[in-house]
Amino acid sequence: MTVDFSEVQGLIRTYRRVTSRHLIFRFGTGAGARTFLGELAQQITMADEDPNTAPDPLLNVGVTCNGLHALEADPAMVGEFDAVFKLGPPAVKMALGDVPGSRSDPANWWEGQFATDDVHCVVHLFAQSDGAAWDAVQAVRQLAGSAGLTELIPRRDGTILSGRWFAVRKMHFGYTDGISQPNVCWDDDAPRSPEQIDFRNFLLGYSTDKYPSAPARGAAADFARNSTYGLFRWIYQDVAAFNQFLAVQGPQLFPDLPAIEAEELLAAKMMGRWRDGTPLALAPDRPDPQLSGSNDFDYATGDPDGRRCPFSAHIRIVNPRDTPLDPIVVEGIPRLLRRGMPYGAPLQGVTDDGADRGLVGMFLCADLRKVVYSLMSWVMRNDFSPVYNGNRRVQDPLFGNRSMPGSRAEFTIPGVGSEATVKSLPDFVHTKGTAFLLYPAKAALVALSQGTR
Numbered sequence: 001m002t003v004d005f006s007e008v009q010g011l012i013r014t015y016r017r018v019t020s021r022h023l024i025f026r027f028g029t030g031a032g033a034r035t036f037l038g039e040l041a042q043q044i045t046m047a048d049e050d051p052n053t054a055p056d057p058l059l060n061v062g063v064t065c066n067g068l069h070a071l072e073a074d075p076a077m078v079g080e081f082d083a084v085f086k087l088g089p090p091a092v093k094m095a096l097g098d099v100p101g102s103r104s105d106p107a108n109w110w111e112g113q114f115a116t117d118d119v120h121c122v123v124h125l126f127a128q129s130d131g132a133a134w135d136a137v138q139a140v141r142q143l144a145g146s147a148g149l150t151e152l153i154p155r156r157d158g159t160i161l162s163g164r165w166f167a168v169r170k171m172h173f174g175y176t177d178g179i180s181q182p183n184v185c186w187d188d189d190a191p192r193s194p195e196q197i198d199f200r201n202f203l204l205g206y207s208t209d210k211y212p213s214a215p216a217r218g219a220a221a222d223f224a225r226n227s228t229y230g231l232f233r234w235i236y237q238d239v240a241a242f243n244q245f246l247a248v249q250g251p252q253l254f255p256d257l258p259a260i261e262a263e264e265l266l267a268a269k270m271m272g273r274w275r276d277g278t279p280l281a282l283a284p285d286r287p288d289p290q291l292s293g294s295n296d297f298d299y300a301t302g303d304p305d306g307r308r309c310p311f312s313a314h315i316r317i318v319n320p321r322d323t324p325l326d327p328i329v330v331e332g333i334p335r336l337l338r339r340g341m342p343y344g345a346p347l348q349g350v351t352d353d354g355a356d357r358g359l360v361g362m363f364l365c366a367d368l369r370k371v372v373y374s375l376m377s378w379v380m381r382n383d384f385s386p387v388y389n390g391n392r393r394v395q396d397p398l399f400g401n402r403s404m405p406g407s408r409a410e411f412t413i414p415g416v417g418s419e420a421t422v423k424s425l426p427d428f429v430h431t432k433g434t435a436f437l438l439y440p441a442k443a444a445l446v447a448l449s450q451g452t453r
């Protein structure tokens, strides 16, 4: 079995455009929605195109469960989709860490401009320049307007979500991203190395006992084949609070180091990589330019005590690699294709300028239920492995919501013969909006636009 890339939306590939736009729509009539999708389908970037040479814009579209209903897709068929996809983000807010009453409360999402239930589709545009992105936005808006769609503007100031790389692969907080991506085997017949991951982790319509996905079988699975799910997440990052935290806590935790080195070490301990990307598991004392792109490491053998990379470091939670999991975690480690981009201007220093900045997060997978109830829950509470037996209430020190019931806003840094614990971690991020999307395959787009499913 070889995956037919002409069927799959190109987002499974890494795009190298500098900027992105994310247009959010509510459909009008079913007929209008189908016309829009049919017209747009011809412009969608598919995975058989080389995203490096394809002209601007690269275009992809994701549809929510409510969007499928608005397209008048067969309700029985929609009923067979992933349970979490059907529920929608507000219904699984606790698993996502979007705690009511906290700044991530879904009631506050989209800056109060619209309800998450109103989101029917999101069109992603990627371009090499603002000019090209603007032209693409206008073209999609025109098509949407003529098909009776309503654009949902997510900010009070009338602006839309736009990603932009402000430095090569740098995120707010100063870390380098895009190093660890799953090495996917897209061909059952090809020789496979042990580290390769089955494409069934990402594509629908190939469900097996080992790699389950929904719809699992029958006509619904045929319809969904080569589609993928996406977790689309607007995440604000409080850079001033983060810098302030490093400046105060770094020298206290590592008093033997010069202040700037103490800050860098603390930042590395929280991520599991130095800010240049060097994994702590390989280089615990200082970044090493030779290792900054390395992804060839494990934890259980070389670092069983977390002295190099703390158990709660971001990358040790979201990909624990060979760390032993609790027997109850029968489904293993959820794998994601990460396709996000930072948004907003970078900030230096510890004084907030009030500007919006963070991550337009796009996480692709074949099993949203597993990602939400495992990965996101693990971020909010590290309770999935015996390595946390000392304290199973701690969180991802960077991305946990400190209001999560049953969690403790603490970060433990094991050392040689000692252990340092940061008490009272602040919130460094909060969620500003989330959509669960289906990125339909080409055949599914045709079926939806023709109203045959």
Ligand code: HEM
Pocket (backbone or CB within 6 Å): 171, 172, 173, 175, 176, 177, 178, 179, 180, 181, 235, 237, 271, 273, 314, 315, 316, 318, 319, 336, 338, 358, 359, 363, 375, 376, 399, 429
């Ligand atoms: C503002 C939010 C976030 C930022 C800035 C961020 C940043 C990063 C960075 C810098 C890395 C290390 C680079 C690399 O290994 O390629 C990383 C790795 C990763 N992140 Fe995040 N992340 C964020 C949220 C999330 C969330 C919410 C999830 C889960 C749904 C997630 C899943 C992952 C995964 C799976 C990896 C790869 C780990 C590995 O394979 O070792 N991230 N992230």
